[in-house]
Amino acid sequence: MTRLIECLAHMDAGIARVSETMPDTPVREVTLTRLLRFVGDSLGDELERHLKPYNINDSDFRTLMMIYSSPDGSASPGELCGFAQQGATNMTRIANVLVKAGLVTRASAAEDRRRVLLSITPAGRRFVKKLLPPLFPRVLEAFASFSDTDKRTFERLLRKLAANIDHLTHPDDRP
Amino acid sequence: MTRLIECLAHMDAGIARVSETMPDTPVREVTLTRLLRFVGDSLGDELERHLKPYNINDSDFRTLMMIYSSPDGSASPGELCGFAQQGATNMTRIANVLVKAGLVTRASAAEDRRRVLLSITPAGRRFVKKLLPPLFPRVLEAFASFSDTDKRTFERLLRKLAANIDHLTHPDDRP
DNA sequence: GCCTGATAGTTCACTAGCGAACTATTCTTT
DNA sequence: AAAGAATAGTTCGCTAGTGAACTATCAGGC
Numbered sequence: 001m002t003r004l005i006e007c008l009a010h011m012d013a014g015i016a017r018v019s020e021t022m023p024d025t026p027v028r029e030v031t032l033t034r035l036l037r038f039v040g041d042s043l044g045d046e047l048e049r050h051l052k053p054y055n056i057n058d059s060d061f062r063t064l065m066m067i068y069s070s071p072d073g074s075a076s077p078g079e080l081c082g083f084a085q086q087g088a089t090n091m092t093r094i095a096n097v098l099v100k101a102g103l104v105t106r107a108s109a110a111e112d113r114r115r116v117l118l119s120i121t122p123a124g125r126r127f128v129k130k131l132l133p134p135l136f137p138r139v140l141e142a143f144a145s146f147s148d149t150d151k152r153t154f155e156r157l158l159r160k161l162a163a164n165i166d167h168l169t170h171p172d173d174r175p
Numbered sequence: 176m177t178r179l180i181e182c183l184a185h186m187d188a189g190i191a192r193v194s195e196t197m198p199d200t201p202v203r204e205v206t207l208t209r210l211l212r213f214v215g216d217s218l219g220d221e222l223e224r225h226l227k228p229y230n231i232n233d234s235d236f237r238t239l240m241m242i243y244s245s246p247d248g249s250a251s252p253g254e255l256c257g258f259a260q261q262g263a264t265n266m267t268r269i270a271n272v273l274v275k276a277g278l279v280t281r282a283s284a285a286e287d288r289r290r291v292l293l294s295i296t297p298a299g300r301r302f303v304k305k306l307l308p309p310l311f312p313r314v315l316e317a318f319a320s321f322s323d324t325d326k327r328t329f330e331r332l333l334r335k336l337a338a339n340i341d342h343l344t345h346p347d348d349r350p
Numbered sequence: 351g352c353c354t355g356a357t358a359g360t361t362c363a364c365t366a367g368c369g370a371a372c373t374a375t376t377c378t379t380t
Numbered sequence: 381a382a383a384g385a386a387t388a389g390t391t392c393g394c395t396a397g398t399g400a401a402c403t404a405t406c407a408g409g410c
Contacts, residue, residue: 002257004341008334010258014244022307028326029314033218035333040215041260042340043208057396069189078358082177083185085216090397092360114358114405132197139204142339146332151203154332157325158210159183164317165217166179232366253388265367267390289375289388 004042008035043142050135054127056101059086061131063094067104067120068128074119076109103127179217183210218317225310229302231276234261236306238269242279242295243303249294251284278302 011034019025048058056064062084067075081091095118098104103124109115143151186209194200223233231239237259242250256266270293273279278299284290295303318326 002260003345004337007258007260008337014241017244017246018240018307022304024308024311026311026315028330029318032318032326032330032333033314035330035337036211037215037219039333039337039340040212042337042344044212045260046340046344059396065193066189069192071192076358083182085177085182085220087398088359089361089399093396095359108359108405112358112406116359129197132193133199136199136201138343139208140201141343142336143204143207144339145335150332150335151207153328155203155207155210157321157329157332158207158214160320160325161317162179162183162210162214162217164319165214165221168313168316169217169221170178234366251388262368263389264369264391268366270389283389287376287388291389 004038007038011035011038046138046142047135050138051131054131056097059084059090060094060097063091064098064103064120064124064128067098067118068125073125074117076115076117078115080118098124179213182213186210186213221313221317222310225313226306229306231272234259234265235269235272238266239273239278239295239299239303242273242293243300248300249292251290251292253290255293273299 012031015025015027015030015034019027044058047061051057051061063080063086066080066083067073077088077091077095080086081088084091086094095104095106095116098118099106102121104118104120107117107119109117146154187206190200190202190205190209194202219233222236226232226236238255238261241255241258242248252263252266252270255261256263259266261269270279270281270291273293274281277296279293279295282292282294284292321329
C-alpha cells in the first residue's frame with residue numbers, strides 16, 4: 001500500500017492536469033475537499049484497525065459511545081440514527097450486534113410502545129472503559145506536531161466548513 | 176435527518192460527558208478527529224448526491240478521474256488501487272462498471288501480459304467534461320466564508336496531519 | 351369508540367467493499 | 381530450459397450500508 005504522502009502528490013498532479021484542460025477548475029477548493037476526505041478516511045481506517053481485535057467496527061463503536069455518553073445510558077434507535085447520520089435500517093443491524101455482544105439491552109419503551117430503548121449494560125460500560133484509553137495516545141500522536149493555536153484554528157475552520165455544508169444541503173433558510 | 180450543527184452540538188456534549196468519567200480524555204484531539212470525519216463524510220455524501228443521477232458512485236468517479244487525469248489517459252488497476260487506497264478486488268468491480276458504461280476500455284498490456292490497461296474513451300472524456308463543471312459552484316460554496324488565508328492555513332494543517340498519520344501507520348522509519 | 355394518518359422499527363433485496371484462494375504471466379536461479 | 385518465487389488480476393464468500401415495502405403503535409377528528 002502506497003504512502004499517504006505519495007497519494008497526495010499524485011492527487012496534486014492529477015488536479016493540476018485537469019485544471020489545464022478545464023481552466024475554471026477551483027484548484028484550491030477541490031484540493032482541500034479531496035485532502036479532507038483522504039485524511040478523514042485514513043483516520044477512520046486507523047480506528048477500525050484498533051477496533052478489529054474486539055470484533056467491533058466503527059459504526060458499532062460510535063453507536064455504543066453515543067449510548068454510553070447519553071445522560072441516562074440509554075437511547076432509542078431513532079435518536080441515534082439522527083445523530084450518527086445512519087439509516088434506520090442499519091441502526092437495527094447495529095443494535096442487533098450490540099445486543100448479541102451483551103453490551104446493550106433492547107426493550108420497548110413504556111410510554112410509547114412503538115419506541116425501542118437501547119440501554120448500556122455494566123459489561124458495555126466496562127468494555128468502553130477498557131477500549132478507550134489505549135486509543136488516546138494514537139489520537140494525540142496524530143496531532144503531535146500541532147501547536148495549541150494550530151488546534152484551535154483547525155477546529156474553528158472545520159466548524160465553519162460544517163456550517164457552510166449545512167447551508168449547502170439544507171437551503172431552506174427562512175420561510 | 177438532523178442538521179449538521181445539531182449533530183456537532185450533540186457530539187460535543189457526549190465527549191464532555193465521557194471526559195467526566197474518564198479525565199484523561201484528550202478532549203480537543205478527539206473532537207478534532209470526530210469533526211474531521213464528520214465533515215469529510217458530509218462532503219462525500221454531497222458528492223454522491225450529485226453523482227447519483229448519472230448512476231455512478233464516488234469511487235467509480237474517483238477512479239475515472241484518475242484515468243482521465245493520467246498523462247496518457249490510461250492506467251492499470253494496480254496503480255489505481257495504490258493511489259485510491261482501494262483493494263484490488265474492488266478495483267476489478269469498478270473497472271467492470273466503467274467498461275460496461277463505455278467510459279474506459281480494458282486491454283492487457285503488450286510488454287507485460289499480466290497487467291491490464293484501462294484507457295479512457297472519448298465518451299469517457301466527454302462524460303468528465305460534462306459532469307465536472309456543475310460541481311465547481313458547490314465546492315466553492317462549501318468554502319464560501321473562507322478567506323484566502325483560511326484556505327492556505329487549512330491546507331497546511333491538513334497536510335501536516337496527513338504526514339503525522341503516515342508516521343502513525345508506517346512506523347518503519349529508518350532501518 | 352373507530353377510521354385516518356403519522357411515527358418507530360423491522361425485514362427484504364440490493365449495492366459497495368474486503369480478505370483469502372485461485373489463475374496467468376513474468377522473473378530468477380540454477 | 382525448467383522449477384520455483386514473485387506479481388497482476390480475478391473470483392468467491394463474507395460484512396456494511398441503503399431504499400422500499402411492511403408491521404405495530406399512537407394521535408386526532410368525527
